[in-house]
Structures are given as C-alpha cells and as structure tokens.
Amino acid sequence: MEIKRIAVLGAGQMGNGIAHVCAQAGFEVKMRDIEQRFLDRGFETIKKNLGRGVKKGRMTQEEADAIVARIEGVLDLKRAVEDADLVIEAIPEIVQLKLDTWKEVDGLAPEHAILASNTSSISITQMAAMTKRPEKFIGMHFFNPVPVMKLVEIIRGAATSDETVRVIEDVSHRLGKETVIVNEAPGFAVNRLLVPAINEAIFAVQEHVATIEDMDKAIKLGLNWPMGPLTLADFVGLDTLLYISDYLFDEFKDPKYRAPSLLRKMVRAGWLGRKAGRGFYDYSGEQPTPIKL
Numbered sequence: 001m002e003i004k005r006i007a008v009l010g011a012g013q014m015g016n017g018i019a020h021v022c023a024q025a026g027f028e029v030k031m032r033d034i035e036q037r038f039l040d041r042g043f044e045t046i047k048k049n050l051g052r053g054v055k056k057g058r059m060t061q062e063e064a065d066a067i068v069a070r071i072e073g074v075l076d077l078k079r080a081v082e083d084a085d086l087v088i089e090a091i092p093e094i095v096q097l098k099l100d101t102w103k104e105v106d107g108l109a110p111e112h113a114i115l116a117s118n119t120s121s122i123s124i125t126q127m128a129a130m131t132k133r134p135e136k137f138i139g140m141h142f143f144n145p146v147p148v149m150k151l152v153e154i155i156r157g158a159a160t161s162d163e164t165v166r167v168i169e170d171v172s173h174r175l176g177k178e179t180v181i182v183n184e185a186p187g188f189a190v191n192r193l194l195v196p197a198i199n200e201a202i203f204a205v206q207e208h209v210a211t212i213e214d215m216d217k218a219i220k221l222g223l224n225w226p227m228g229p230l231t232l233a234d235f236v237g238l239d240t241l242l243y244i245s246d247y248l249f250d251e252f253k254d255p256k257y258r259a260p261s262l263l264r265k266m267v268r269a270g271w272l273g274r275k276a277g278r279g280f281y282d283y284s285g286e287q288p289t290p291i292k293l
C-alpha cells in the first residue's frame with residue numbers, strides 16, 4: 001500500500017509540526033482544526049520554522065513556499081479525511097474527545113486508510129476499539145519540536161497488524177525520522193522515563209535540594225541534556241506533564257509515578273510553562289528568569 005495523502009488532525013504545536021514534515025517529504029497534506037484562527041496560527045508557525053532553513057541557506061524561499069502550498073487548511077472533518085491514505089491525529093489529550101473523534105473518522109475515511117494517533121500516553125488499544133479497523137490503528141508519537149527531533153515512537157496496540165507497522169515505519173523513514181517499535185504500555189518507552197525524571201527534578205526543587213537554575217545547570221552540564229529538566233518541563237507544558245504523570249499513576253497504581261504537589265499547584269495557578277509566559281521560569285523579559293518558590 002502506498003501512502004500519498006495524509007490528513008493531520010489538529011494544527012497546534014504537534015499538529016503543525018507533523019504537517020510541516022509530511023509536506024516537506026512530498027506528501028499531500030490536509031491540516032484540520034476546528035477554528036480558522038487555529039489553522040492560521042499553525043500556518044504561521046510552519047512558515048516561521050521553514051524560514052529558519054531559508055535564512056541558513058538550506059532551502060530557497062521558493063522551496064519553502066512549495067512546501068506550504070502542499071498543505072491545505074481544512075475545517076470540515078469529512079473533507080479532511082475522505083481521501084486520506086493516512087490520518088494522523090494530534091488533538092488535545094482528552095480521552096473522550098479522542099474516542100469520539102476516532103469513531104467519527106472511522107466512518108468518514110476510506111476503508112484502506114491507516115489511522116495513527118500522536119497521543120503521548122492514551123491507550124492505542126482503547127482508541128482502536130472505537131473503530132472497525134483496529135488492525136489498521138497505530139501510535140505514531142512525534143517529539144517537540146517535530147522538524148528537529150529525530151524520533152518517531154511507533155506503538156503497537158493489541159490488534160495492530162504487522163503490515164500497518166511496516167507501512168508506518170516506511171512513512172516515518174520518508175519523513176527523515178528514526179523509529180523504535182514499542183508494545184503498548186502506559187507512557188510507551190520515552191515518557192515512561194522522561195516524566196518520572198522531570199518529576200524527580202521538581203521534587204528536588206520542592207525539597208530545596210537545589211534551586212531551579214542549579215538543578216537545570218547540574219543536569220545540562222552533568223548529563224549533557226540539551227535543556228535542564230525544569231526548562232524542559234516548561235517547554236513540554238506543565239499541564240501536559242501533570243496529565244501524563246496522573247495517567248501513569250492511575251494505570252500502574254505505583255507511587256513512584258506520583259506527581260509532585262508543586263507541579264499540581266503550578267498548574268492550578270495557570271503557570272503552564274513557556275506557552276503561558278510563566279512556569280518554572282518567567283518568560284516576560286529578555287531572558288527567562290527562575291520564579292521565586
């Protein structure tokens with residue numbers, strides 16, 4: 001089976017990045033969101049990120065324009081998926097929203113289409129069960145920023161067929177990504193490690209083991225992480241982090257996955273990280289400055 005047309009559901013941080021790399025790899029893309037302003041914002045980000053490549057002489061402005069032209073912004077779900085060979089969903093991590101969306105998409109997408117979710121934690125098997133094609137359902141987990149990060153974590157649900165895995169591996173390689181294949185389990189492979197690691201850094205700050213800045217400096221310079229864990233927490237979004245922590249805790253029933261109370265308090269305050277202008281750092285000035293705890 002050859003994939004030519006890809007529908008990306010969601011034009012947010014992950015959705016626009018996925019649409020960008022798919023169009024750059026030559027696929028015809030429809031990017032769908034529920035309001036025009038979300039589509040506009042998605043296109044703006046894609047153009048800005050392609051502009052980085054133009055500035056550095058890696059592509060011409062004409063090439064960047066041609067990539068954008070391969071993406072059609074769409075509001076209507078039926079129009080987005082009716083001729084798709086592959087649907088990649090990157091809508092908010094709300095279980096019921098994902099289940100309802102997949103049920104609807106299953107009725108609208110062609111029979112041959114593969115359905116892939118970019119969820120960072122929700123069960124692939126549970127979403128697949130909403131469709132009449134669980135063997136064609138799979139997890140395709142990208143990382144932020146999508147155009148830069150090399151990995152696609154491919155997740156097999158209980159019923160995912162070998163053929164679906166093969167096609168998705170091939171598509172991911174065509175996007176210039178490396179892949180790992182994991183069997184479904186809460187947090188898959190990456191977040192199972194990342195989320196407890198970031199949480200441990202938050203516990204350390206909460207217990208005054210080190211300041212926010214020093215904790216970041218220690219891990220950045222001591223472990224060669226590109227960002228310290230608290231900067232990374234702000235980058236991922238504290239709400240997302242809390243959501244995944246609570247999900248891991250609920251699924252495993254193991255206290256090692258519990259979320260730090262400081263993280264919960266900050267989410268309740270609306271300090272969601274970089275996107276909110278405030279998280280472990282305040283982003284209102286020239287340089288991010290650590291907040292007072």
Ligand code: CAA
Binds near residue numbers: 142143145146236
């Ligand atoms: N889109 C496109 N390109 C981007 C970009 C973006 N949003 N952000 C940065 N880049 C490019 C830059 O143009 C630059 O390209 P060149 O090297 O070709 O010049 C390159 O990336 C490096 O960028 P910068 O020099 O501006 O900055 P940096 O060296 O500090 O790198 C970073 C920025 C790539 C984000 C780096 O800090 C990093 O890798 N951070 C960790 C990111 C990470 O861990 N992501 C995973 C989060 S977890 C997740 O996504 C999954 C989940 O389920 C929670």
